[in-house]
């Protein structure tokens with residue numbers, strides 16, 4: 058047992074002494090020691106219920122024959138950190154979460170780990186820790202929020218509130234209507250109710266095979282999640298007995314399949330960043346071009362908010378992620394149904410009883426929204442190392458967009474430009490120096506994309522940035538443009554009025570300026586000094602790599 062390192066032999070008498078002080082009994086020393094990696098925190102609705110949740114996890118571990126030891130990671134609420142300096146900490150928090158979990162797991166030699174994530178950076182941070190430490194692991198997330206409903210019966214999500222701000226500011230909504238949305242959009246604990254980043258990652262974990270069927274869609278308030286916990290605890294003990302580790306489950310094929318699910322559900326663009334980071338931790342070489350290959354062979358089966366009004370709860374009632382995975386498994390050559398998972402069964406065995414119960418929420422290949430996936434990687438002279446778009450949340454009539462650049466050196470300036478009416482139909486808003494190094498921290502930009510959508514301009518204005526988006530962002534919004542401006546990427550060379558062409562079919566993003574002129578501009582480009590000079594963000598900016606490699610830290 059790994060934990061023998063801290064409990065076996067005469068020289069571990071002091072260690073045992075401390076363990077007894079924590080409540081461990083002599084007879085417990087032969088049982089597996091399980092780290093319960095929790096992420097309870099009061100300020101995130103997706104995590105506020107996790108203190109009680111972890112109590113259930115600990116009971117379940119004891120019932121399954123293990124000894125639980127709970128510890129916590131931090132978390133950032135992206136919605137609350139949105140639109141101000143706080144958002145710079147969001148993506149960097151992912152590495153702190155991975156590092157803190159690694160620290161506790163390796164310092165104490167746990168035999169297995171039960172992870173409890175939920176919101177945006179917590180899930181990928183914990184997944185990174187799981188493949189990095191490679192100790193037998195299972196995941197049960199906190200679960201999605203119930204969908205909101207306005208007093209007039211309209212389905213609501215957090216996206217409705219962000220877009221409501223733009224609608225109110227442009228005179229398309231009254232103050233009373235906005236207040237009604239604000240009060241009703243987030244009715245319970247849980248991760249925000251659409252196919253935003255948290256729910257994208259929590260659904261992806263079902264496909265990765267590290268979480269049980271139901272993990273992505275069973276709402277946080279449902280008692281059935283407790284059964285998920287009890288089942289997961291038993292599986293974890295089996296994984297320890299059979300020595301099945303995260304890297305036995307997460308292989309290159311697994312990463313392919315995770316992206317396939319992303320394509321079928323129109324996941325958040327952030328999943329690209331996170332899944333690449335997980336691949337990196339697992340020492341899997343993963344090229345962005347591979348994602349487009351998967352996109353081309355995977356139909357878009359389920360449109361969820363912000364691409365439609367359906368919530369995660371609707372997906373659950375329609376058969377859940379299992380029904381979508383089953384569809385994908387039964388298509389020729391789309392995923393790898395024989396992969397092993399934490400249940401000890403194959404991916405296909407896990408889902409073979411599932412059924413799509415609503416043919417609009419979960420479609421078949423024949424009735425799919427499109428024969429290609431809901432996410433796309435664009436390449437071109439403006440993004441030699443790629444950019445990402447949630448193409449599934451673009452009006453389906455838009456196949457390409459040509460517009461003139463209106464350039465902002467920060468998100469704040471862009472937001473002012475959108476709110477003041479400076480940004481108009483036909484513009485491509487360029488927001489730069491917001492990448493992993495430039496931001497620093499690659500802030501998520503729901504405020505500007507929602508300001509555009511809320512004004513009804515989402516089919517007439519495009520937005521490109523070296524920053525990133527929320528899963529609730531929609532419209533022709535291209536993020537992760539790499540290399541980023543702070544590294545001298547071509548996005549730094551765009552001038553106001555330059556023509557930019559975006560082709561969603563060819564998957565291209567081009568600046569229609571001659572190479573000669575660009576070369577001239579490049580000569581005059583001056584690398585800006587880092588915006589933040591001390592603390593974690595300064596250290597982060599020094600070590601972080603480009604978005605096309607997951608924005609991981611490298612020495």
Ligand SMILES: CC(C)(O)[C@@H](O)C(=O)O
Pocket residue numbers: 135136177215249253254255325327501526527528529
């Ligand atoms: C606040 C949101 C909607 O959760 C966002 O952070 C996302 O990435 O989806």
Ligand SMILES: [Mg+2]
Pocket residue numbers: 135177254327501526527528
């Ligand atoms: Mg987010």
